[in-house]
Amino acid sequence: MAILVDEKTRVVIQGATGNQGRFHLAQMLAYGTRVAAGVSPGKGGQEVEGVPVYDTVEQAVLHHGVNASVIFVPAPFCKDAAFEAIDAGLGVVVIITEHIPVHDAMDIMAFARQRGTVVVGPNTFGVISPGKAKLGIMPAQAYAPGPVGIVARSGTLSYEIAAALTAAGLGQSTVVGLGGDRVAGLNFVEVLKRFEEDQATQAVVLVGEIGGTAEEEAAEYIKGMSKPAVAYVAGRSAPPGKRMGHAGAIIERGRGTFEGKVRALEAAGVRVATLPWEVAGLVEEVLSGGGPAGETGPETPLDGE
Amino acid sequence: MKLYEHMAKEVFGRQGIPVPPGRVVTTAEEAADAARELGEVAVKVQILAGGRGKAGGIRFASTPEEAGRVAEELLGTEVRGLVVDRLLVEKKLAIDREFYLGIAVDGAARRPVVIASTQGGVNIEEVPEKLLVRQTVDPTWGLMPYRSRQVARRLDLEGSEARQFSQILVRLFAIFRSLDAELVEINPLALLEDGRLVAADGRLNVDDDALSRHPDLPRVEEGTETERRAREAGLSYVELDGDIAVMANGAGITMATLDIIQHYGGRPANFLDAGGGAGVEPMARAIEILLSRSPRALLINIFGGITRCDDVARAILKVADARGGIEVPLVIRLVGTNEEEGLALLKERGFEAYRTMEEAARRVVAAAAAGNGGDDSGHTRR
Known part of the structure; x- marks a missing residue:
């Protein structure tokens, strides 16, 4: 599925x-x-x-x-x-x-x-269910069939993460690009709900970024999810008030900050990677049952290495 | 695109939202003339930033001479980091109460949202949520008048005040929709001592992606010289205060690249998303723009999906040819579509590339720290 x-x-x-x-x-x-x-x-x-x-x-x-x-x-x-x-x-x-x-x-x-x-979308790379169908512009070689569901706001960053997962032998059930615009058809929660119901998906990866409150809302939903989740959030170094390419990627009114999102996700038991290439390792851990959801483990992403 | 207050108010006025009489001036003489016509006036700097009042950008004058003097003092100064080149001289209002009224795009609801408050005249971001009235609007139906009456009611407005408020809100929503606004705001919406509601300030930000539909609107440029050049080249560029220039493809990966540089102790000089599938020419322009700011090092981080690695290599070589070499340490990370061709093109000319973001980021941070004298296989100045 x-x-x-x-x-x-x-x-x-x-x-x-x-x-x-x-x-x-x-x-x-x-x-x-x-x-x-x-x-x-x-x-x-x-x-x-x-x-x-x-x-x-x-x-x-x-x-x-x-x-x-x-x-x-x-x-x-x-x-x-x-x-x-x-x-x-x-x-x-x-x-x-x-x-x-x-x-x-x-x-x-x-x-x-x-x-x-x-x-x-709009402004999305599309949706791919590896080995089944590709509706979009993503580079096919980055993906392989498997148990990980990925939902991302951005394209290239998610290619990078998917390719790393694929290289580590961790294929994907479906990868969904929400799109970089402020108004998008799907949000994290709507996609996570589908992954939760999908038998082929055993773990989810959320690739977020600063701006808006979608990651915080996702964290709320993940609290009740049965499947483990790993996240990476881009924009930690972004100053407030600067729109980082995507219409939604801007820290406004003190909301949408990197710290707020990471805090919310970790409180929901999500393993948050400090660097994008750490995602694959964390997925491996959660799939093998190591590092139970609900605990952050020894790493403290907010403090860097 | 943000419009200046006086432009926003011109739009409001045309749509029947009451605004104070006023004139835009660029000299002290014009300010004095305006005051002669208007009587007691407020002299307001026209800049594309909020918080003017606190920063001393709004002054009052009771005589034409005083208005001229105040204008003289304000023109040419910097308020909130922006140079003042024009002022709005307006008839001073006798204000009884101040409200907030704004309409924005609610991304989570995927709809316009009306925000109103009895706590106007201050930074709305500092008003507690419980003092805000919020109503999202289904764009299919627009803002029906009854919805505006509900908002008025929730602000405890009655009688004539409620009627005026509802009318202003309906008209403001029409402006929001018809001009493809991302934000329209009246703060404060002033209730005068004589009972009239007037837009004492005005903000109107128009969606850049819809500007072609509005040829009649004035064009307002914002940002630094480099940011404007980048925008003209169709690049998504934001200036930061570090010394490592960055080009990547895709907003997410560009943001991540900045984060990684910072993680390893470097300071990014900019955000530059060359976009997915950018060709040789725009990428070469992007590199030129980055080098024009004399960074200590340059990182090009490409994960080629629709962007082709050979195009990236050609862009780099084009710039190197045009400049007789790249004058700062250049670190390249290049993987993805047509990677082999790209790497071969670079290698021919003595440029090497890394396979992972991690290596490239570490290298560029080291190169920037070492300055131009730093030497390693990841860059060349030939």
Whole structure:
């Protein structure tokens, strides 16, 4: 099993004929993802990598029964594309596009909530269930099938951590990118709940960063979780008031600090890594039953080495 | 993008939110003229930061001469680290009570949130949560007037005051939505002795990602010269006060790289996310921008997913060619897509690269500590 996407997921790529869309459609196909159709308004009738392209998502549903979408449409047109996917009744909509206006994002999330669609992103690397399906732009070689569920706000940092886990023989059930924007379709808690229910997932890794309160809310939820959790939080050295690339990665109103997040996570029994390459070791420990959840162990991440 | 107070108030005024009469001035003479027209005035520095009052950026004058003198004193000075080049001269208000009213994006709720308080005129961050009224708004329906009446009621406003407040809130929400604002704020929203509610201050921050939809809004530049250049190059860049320049790809890994440098005792000079999948040209621009600030060392940390390692190598070599070498110790960590090609390109020219962040971070911290005389295989100045 896995969460959100698996080998049965039938995928439509919106923006399939653009540079990014073409390239990643091919990569997803090569990974074994069931990419059934592409959509590019005005390009209906074409093919990309042998995959038929339609003018509308509705046609892709009609002819191929697609139930998930990956959106590569440029930001100004993304709200329309996302609404089209949600309106067509797709279960999962992954929005790779970055720089979507935040008001568009709020509109998309409101509509998705009404229709019961799960939106992943925007500004995300996507979702991968290793060995089953890849809906996004992540480098496939960083992942292998296994028992660890990863949920991350950022892309490259999570690739780094996933690759280290893979190198250590610790594969993943599913890896979910929440996206770097302030308004995102999924939060940590919603993904953790799915991992908690997923039989294939035995431990979870949370890759967080400063800003917002999502990690603190995750900590609250983890207190009641049966599976062990490991975390890494980026932004320890970030000064308040500076937005570190991601729209949400900013310490404001004294909230969203590194210290506050680490404190909350540790209080919930999460093993928090001081350095990203320590995550794999901590996962190994929690999976082998060493270092019981609820205790921090000998390390004191707040004080450094 | 943050707008100055006077710009925000112009928007408010156009949308029917009462604002005090006032004029923007850049000289003492203009300030005196404005006071001649307005009577007793407040002279307010226009800077893109809060806390002006406490920092001495708001003064009062009862005569045109005094207004000119005050303006003379304020113009050209620094308030909260920002140079004052313009003032807003406004008719002085006879204030009875001060409220707070703001609308922001609530990321957790994925909705706009209205925040109001009877404790206005102070830094809202210092107001205890129990004195704040919060209401998230479903963007599908917008802010229905009854919701604004609820907020007024919860602030214990009645009669004419409640009516005025509701109207202001509905109009402020319309501004928030129609201008793609990340934040609109009136602090204080002043209840005057004559019973009128007036926006005594105004803030309006517009979503940078939506600016193209608002060609009519003025453009306000913020940040240092280098930050502006980086922004123009499409890079996500923030200046910090250390001496180790950093380029990485992806916000999360860039932040982590800074943390790791600090962990090993170094001080990062900047945050620079070259972005996922950046090509040779933007990465070369990024490196040039970093070197222009004369750091003691430069760390390039790339985990190539959609970013190609050979492109990274080409960017480094392009800069080295243009400058006749890289003048500070350069430490490179390069793994991922097209790694072999990238490493080969670098090796040909005598540049080496590390495989792990740990080694690279340790090396760059050592190189910065040693200064330009430091020597090791991880950098070259050829």
